[in-house]
Structure formats: C-alpha cells, structure tokens
Amino acid sequence: MMSEASETVSEDLSAARDRIAAAYEPRLLEEAGHRLAGLLASHLARAERSENAVLPWTEPPEAVRQAAALLRDSPARGEGVPDGFARLVTGMLDRGLNLHDPRYLGHQVPASVPLAGLFDAVGSVTNQVMAIYEMGPWATAVELAMIQELGTTIGWAPGAFAGSVTHGGSLANLTGLLTARNVALHDGWDRGLSGGGATPVLLAHAEAHYSVARAAGILGLGSRQTLRVGLDSRGRMDPRRLDEELTRVRAQGRPVVAVVACACATPTGAFDPLDDIAEVCRRHEVWLHVDAAHGGAALLSDRHRHLLSGLEKADSVVWDAHKMLFVPGLCAFVLYREKEHGFDAFRQDAPYLFDPAAPGLAEYDSGVRTLECTKRAAAFGLWGVWSLFGRQLFADMVDVTFALGRAFYDKLEEADDFAALHEPQCNILVFRYVPAELREAPAERLGDFQLELRRRLIESGEFYIVPSKYEGVGALRVTIINPLTTPTHLDQLMDALRRHGRESLNG
Ligand SMILES: Cc1ncc(COP(=O)(O)O)c(C=O)c1O
The missing domain is CATH 3.90.1150.170 (Aspartate Aminotransferase, domain 1)
Structure with missing residues (x-):
C-alpha cells in the first residue's frame, strides 16, 4: 500500500509528466514546424527585397529588457503553443540583423544559404552531438567526409592528412597552434613551459587576426612573444623580412613554435605569398600555419585559386565554412598536412569515453582531436548544401x-x-x-x-x-x-x- 506522502509525490509527478508529454508531442513539432517554414520564408523574401531595416537598431539595455520581460510574462504563454511559438519567432525575426538583405555589407559573416540552416536544424532538433563516434555517428561521418573534401581541395593526397571541426576560426587557430607548440616543444604538454631555456616565439603576419596573439597567451607562450613580420606595399607578409626575422631569432637560440601567414588577412583581405613563405619556413625548418579562415574558399574558384598557391605546403590550415562557404555559424576546420599531427593537439585520457575494447574506433572520436568534449554537430549545413548543389x-x-x-x-x-x-x-x-x-x-x-x-x-x-x-x-x-x-x-x-x-x- 502506498503511503500518503508517496501518493502525493506520484500525483505531483503525474502532472509533471503530462506537462512534459505536451512539450515533447511530435504533432506539436509538426504544427510549429509548418508555421516556422512560412515565417522564415516570408521573412527572407522581405529581407532579400530590402523591405525592412538591415539592422533594426535598439539600444542594448532596451533589447535585454524586452527579452527578460518575455521570460517572465510572455503573452505567448496564454495562447495555444503553435500561436505562442509563432509570436516568439516573429519577435526574433523582427529584432535580428538581416544578413540576407543585399544592403548588408558588414562583418565576415555571410548571408548563409538558407537550406544550410535547415540541415543544421535536423541536428539541433534531434540533438546530435559528438565526443565519441557512437554519440553522433552521422555527425561524425559528415565531418570526416567534409575534412576529406576540403583537404583534397587543398591538394593533399586522400588519406594522408587529418583535421577536425571546431566552433569558429579563433578556436581553430588555437587548436592548430597548440599542435604546433606540442610538436616544436615536444614535452610542453606534460611538463609545461617553465623549462628555463630560451623563450619560444611565434612569428605572425603583422595584421594577423587577434585570435593568434590570444592563442599565444592561452598556450603559455605569452602574447608578447608573437613577433610581427612586416608587410609589403599590398599588405602581404614580406618573405624577405620573415627570413631575416627567423635568422635573428634562431641566432638567439629561441625555439620557433610556428610562422602564421594569412590567406587572407582580416583588415584589407590581403593574401600572403604562400609559395615564398613556405620556402622560407622549409629552409628554417619551422611549422607553417596558414589562417585561411576567410580566403580558403577561393580554392574552389578557377578564377581565384591562384591566390592560395602554396597552401598545400602548410603544416596546418584554418578554413571557416561560416565565412566564404556561406553556411551559418559556427563551422570551422583545422587541417593538418600530415595525418599523424591530427592527434597532437590534445593528449588526454578519459577512459569512460574512449572505449579500450574498440581501440580502432578512437580515430573517429572527435573528443581526442578537439578542445570540446561534447561538441555540436557543426558540419550538417555545409555537407547538406554541398551534397545538394555541388561545389559549383x-x-x-x-x-x-x-x-x-x-x-x-x-x-x-x-x-x-x-x-x-x-x-x-x-x-x-x-x-x-x-x-x-x-x-x-x-x-x-x-x-x-x-x-x-x-x-x-x-x-x-x-x-x-x-x-x-x-x-x-x-x-x-x-x-x-x-x-x-x-x-x-x-x-x-x-x-x-x-x-x-x-x-x-x-x-
Ligand atoms: C583571418 C581570420 N582568422 C580568424 C578569424 C576568427 O574567426 P571566428 O570569428 O570564427 O572565431 C577571423 C574573423 O574574422 C578572421 O578574419
């Protein structure tokens, strides 16, 4: 017989279960999904015709006040769920920056291919995340297939290279430079950088994205140990000055973690002369990291591929799909010319995740290659659009x-x-x-x-x-x-x- 207390608990839980069941009802998703498709399509049509403001400017405190008010007392809660959902979505669409308005000419964030967002939504609604292969088998397969596609586009032989997908170019730069640090300083991962020897340095394009100096800070190299290499009259890293700087630093006996070149640099979109830079790095036996977050996509164009000549000689490359591959954020790739470096960034044991009974599967586990443990499936949008429309x-x-x-x-x-x-x-x-x-x-x-x-x-x-x-x-x-x-x-x-x-x- 149930005690009075457990009966009350069970009644309470049955009400809770009813509320949960209502929120998880697939028919609700269907109805809301239909409403969403209509709202998004008409919003995009208006944006593409420039019918509204590109940026509906609201002072930030007022925007926060409005968002907080809806949390506390949303009129949407008094309506049926599909109507309430539509009201909230309409509010979101009305208040956002309209990147699909052709008068949006702003940051390096694109008017994304609309269907890419729908592929991402499949991952979000079914919550496909990764860390190990079995958590997100298709998400993993899609990422690895995209890594193969982008790596061979760089010109690397299938199967010879490696890569991973991260949440953005900044994290991709950090990951690539961490790999370079581990390779250059061998036991830095285990022993730290307090070896007492000469201070290691990073040499970077004078206007490299700030995530590079930030990475140097995070990696314990010190952001001030990022030496800026001078530019030519077109804003490109000057290989002659790079050569001089490397010679000077080597003469001081300082270890060089990497040279960071840009393709292209953020301020003016200048593409570094990668062939010449790669030759200098080869002579000095230094890791070449190319930040092609913005310009990597030029490889896909017959007209503009020449801008990236020499990229195939880089040791690591960063390529953001959420810039010039026109997919929604965030989807960024860090790629390594030599496959073995794909595992050099992180050397972590997590026995509860990585299954010793199936060691062959470890190379499919994103968690051994990325900073994130649980990681959002970031490449569905890119893979979906690429599969649907092709690289053209x-x-x-x-x-x-x-x-x-x-x-x-x-x-x-x-x-x-x-x-x-x-x-x-x-x-x-x-x-x-x-x-x-x-x-x-x-x-x-x-x-x-x-x-x-x-x-x-x-x-x-x-x-x-x-x-x-x-x-x-x-x-x-x-x-x-x-x-x-x-x-x-x-x-x-x-x-x-x-x-x-x-x-x-x-x-
Ligand atoms: C050359 C370059 N690298 C890295 C980044 C950082 O990328 P994210 O904003 O995805 O972190 C940017 C951003 O504009 C960039 O232009």
Missing part, C-alpha cells in the same frame, strides 16, 4: 562576391568624393568618404567623421557596414558577403553615405 555553388558565390569587391573599388576610384584605400584582392575593401569640406582636414578629424557617418548609416537601417582603421586613421570597411548584392546596391550605398555625410556636416 560555392565557386559561384566566391566569384560573384570577389567581382563585387572589384566593382566597388572601380566606383570609388571614379568618384571624386570617395577614396579607396587599397586595391581589393577579394571581397573586403577599406575606404573613406571625403566630401570637399574635409579634403584638407587633419587626419584625425577625417577619421572621426567616418566613424560618426557609419553610426548614422547603420542606425538608419539603410545599410550595414563596419568601422575600420587604415594607417591608424578611422575608415569604413565593407565585406561583400551577401551574394545577392548587386552593383546597384553599391551605388545606393555611396549615395546614402553622401546624404548622411551632408547631414552630419550640417549638424
């Missing part, structure tokens, strides 16, 4: 966006009130609006004006571009990373900058 779609998106970078440069060069600050090597371009009134202005005034102008522009919702600095002075920067942008949008951007610029000057 990626080549097309590179060709179209790189061509727009060039077209924008030509337009700026033709206008007497704009200054392009470099020739573009891809779809990144830094420039300034220089109205007649500011032609003779001090550099600082001209730079501050660009930043004020951008603020006005993005808060108007008309376009989205980002601030930058060029030679220490404020500037404007575009990354043309929505393949639906056209040259007409670029003309409209210039007109909008003129209009907001005049308003700013008139106070």
Whole structure:
C-alpha cells in the first residue's frame, strides 16, 4: 500500500509528466514546424527585397529588457503553443540583423544559404552531438567526409592528412597552434613551459587576426612573444623580412613554435605569398600555419585559386565554412598536412569515453582531436548544401562576391568624393568618404567623421557596414558577403553615405 506522502509525490509527478508529454508531442513539432517554414520564408523574401531595416537598431539595455520581460510574462504563454511559438519567432525575426538583405555589407559573416540552416536544424532538433563516434555517428561521418573534401581541395593526397571541426576560426587557430607548440616543444604538454631555456616565439603576419596573439597567451607562450613580420606595399607578409626575422631569432637560440601567414588577412583581405613563405619556413625548418579562415574558399574558384598557391605546403590550415562557404555559424576546420599531427593537439585520457575494447574506433572520436568534449554537430549545413548543389555553388558565390569587391573599388576610384584605400584582392575593401569640406582636414578629424557617418548609416537601417582603421586613421570597411548584392546596391550605398555625410556636416 502506498503511503500518503508517496501518493502525493506520484500525483505531483503525474502532472509533471503530462506537462512534459505536451512539450515533447511530435504533432506539436509538426504544427510549429509548418508555421516556422512560412515565417522564415516570408521573412527572407522581405529581407532579400530590402523591405525592412538591415539592422533594426535598439539600444542594448532596451533589447535585454524586452527579452527578460518575455521570460517572465510572455503573452505567448496564454495562447495555444503553435500561436505562442509563432509570436516568439516573429519577435526574433523582427529584432535580428538581416544578413540576407543585399544592403548588408558588414562583418565576415555571410548571408548563409538558407537550406544550410535547415540541415543544421535536423541536428539541433534531434540533438546530435559528438565526443565519441557512437554519440553522433552521422555527425561524425559528415565531418570526416567534409575534412576529406576540403583537404583534397587543398591538394593533399586522400588519406594522408587529418583535421577536425571546431566552433569558429579563433578556436581553430588555437587548436592548430597548440599542435604546433606540442610538436616544436615536444614535452610542453606534460611538463609545461617553465623549462628555463630560451623563450619560444611565434612569428605572425603583422595584421594577423587577434585570435593568434590570444592563442599565444592561452598556450603559455605569452602574447608578447608573437613577433610581427612586416608587410609589403599590398599588405602581404614580406618573405624577405620573415627570413631575416627567423635568422635573428634562431641566432638567439629561441625555439620557433610556428610562422602564421594569412590567406587572407582580416583588415584589407590581403593574401600572403604562400609559395615564398613556405620556402622560407622549409629552409628554417619551422611549422607553417596558414589562417585561411576567410580566403580558403577561393580554392574552389578557377578564377581565384591562384591566390592560395602554396597552401598545400602548410603544416596546418584554418578554413571557416561560416565565412566564404556561406553556411551559418559556427563551422570551422583545422587541417593538418600530415595525418599523424591530427592527434597532437590534445593528449588526454578519459577512459569512460574512449572505449579500450574498440581501440580502432578512437580515430573517429572527435573528443581526442578537439578542445570540446561534447561538441555540436557543426558540419550538417555545409555537407547538406554541398551534397545538394555541388561545389559549383560555392565557386559561384566566391566569384560573384570577389567581382563585387572589384566593382566597388572601380566606383570609388571614379568618384571624386570617395577614396579607396587599397586595391581589393577579394571581397573586403577599406575606404573613406571625403566630401570637399574635409579634403584638407587633419587626419584625425577625417577619421572621426567616418566613424560618426557609419553610426548614422547603420542606425538608419539603410545599410550595414563596419568601422575600420587604415594607417591608424578611422575608415569604413565593407565585406561583400551577401551574394545577392548587386552593383546597384553599391551605388545606393555611396549615395546614402553622401546624404548622411551632408547631414552630419550640417549638424
Ligand atoms: C583571418 C581570420 N582568422 C580568424 C578569424 C576568427 O574567426 P571566428 O570569428 O570564427 O572565431 C577571423 C574573423 O574574422 C578572421 O578574419
């Protein structure tokens, strides 16, 4: 016979079970899913036609207040679940940055191929995560297949190389440089770096992404031990200066963990001369890490592949799919030319995860190759779109966006009130609006004006571009990373900058 107390508990739990069953009801998913498909499709259609603001600007505290209010007392809770769901989704869509608006020309984050998000949703709804193969068998298979596809695209022989998928380019740089550190400093993983010998260094492109110096800090090398290698007039690492710097550092007896080259560098999209850099690294017997987070995709284009000539000689390569492969974040690859280095980053025992009864399976376990233990299935979107449309779609998106970078440069060069600050090597371009009134202005005034102008522009919702600095002075920067942008949008951007610029000057 049940005691009074356990009866109460059992009644309480039956109510809990009913609520849980209602939340897990597959028909609810079906109904909400239909609503979601309709809402997303009409939102994207409006964004692609530029019907709303690119950025619906809200002051951050107000946005946080709105989100918190919905947690406490959401009107959605008083409605049927599908209606409540639709209301919340509509609110999310209304408040986000509209990357699919062709007037979005901002960060190195793309207007992603819409169906990629649906493939990712399959992984999210069924919660396919990884650490060991059996937790996410298909997620693992998909990642390894993509690693094979990208590695052979670099030019490496099938089966000879290795790689892993991480949550973003910063973590991919950290992982690749950790591998380089373990290879260069042999027992650093076990003994730490307090060996008392000469301080190890990293040599990097002078404008390498900040994640490189951050990695040096995290890896115990010290962010100040990242020596910046000078650039040529086009913003590319100068192999001659690299050679000199390596000779100098070697003469001091300092171990070199790696040389970090960029393909391309974040500020202006400059591609380093990889063939020459690889030759210098070969002579000095130094690990070459190439951050191709943005530019790796150029390998897929017949027109632009030459920019990456020599990439196949790198020891490690970072390639973000959530940049120029146009899939949603986060999906980044770190690839190693030599297969054995695929396991050199992390040397961890976790007997409860990695099954000694099936040692042959360990190479399929992502957990031995990545910082994350449980890791989101990050490559479903890329694998799905690649399988559906083939590699041509990626080549097309590179060709179209790189061509727009060039077209924008030509337009700026033709206008007497704009200054392009470099020739573009891809779809990144830094420039300034220089109205007649500011032609003779001090550099600082001209730079501050660009930043004020951008603020006005993005808060108007008309376009989205980002601030930058060029030679220490404020500037404007575009990354043309929505393949639906056209040259007409670029003309409209210039007109909008003129209009907001005049308003700013008139106070
Ligand atoms: C060259 C380069 N490397 C690394 C990163 C960092 O990538 P993520 O933002 O995915 O961490 C960026 C970001 O813009 C980048 O441009």
